[in-house]
Amino acid sequence: DAKTTQPTSMDCAEGRAANLPCNHSTISGNEYVYWYRQIHSQGPQYIIHGLKNNETNEMASLIITEDRKSSTLILPHATLRDTAVYYCIVRAGKLIFGQGTTLQVKP
């Protein structure tokens, strides 16, 4: 499975869009990009995944670059409850969680 690189931490103002970047330059053609988040003391929560097209669901949008070497998770209107660790994972087999990005949403 390809390795991912994410910033260690980010801040976002409540009500604003949170844009979380992820680099996965060694991604191969059959590997999907997954995003999960983990709110303190809870199990991780699936957010969204994609292969090469941009995806949107009720939680977030996923933008994948044309060369698939990076992606951005967008939370359109961040709330305090979105404060969590966000994991970007490239997967063709088992899920390999990195250190993720700690997103702090501030009032």
Place this chain on the structure above:
Amino acid sequence: KAGVTQTPRYLIKTRGQQVTLSCSPISGHRSVSWYQQTPGQGLQFLFEYFSETQRNKGNFPGRFSGRQFSNSRSEMNVSTLELGDSALYLCASSFTGGRTYEQYFGPGTRLTVT
């Protein structure tokens, strides 16, 4: 639809003992994966079961084992417990376990080894 359930939620054991943790997946899900989470190592994959067969295995010693039953419920066992086994053990289920799937995690079992 009920979520993934794990029992027990909290457990305290002594070094050298063994422990069995249980996971009931979401109804209809056939794949169950187990993870260990510690402050130092983060979330680490233990193993995945699909249709009662272990399909993937992480880099853990043989003291860690698991199994899956015909109703997709899964158990993991840790023998000869060490202090370093203290962790949050998470179970996740998914429908197919194939190339594209969403995993749904349970609340975890917090194991403390003294």
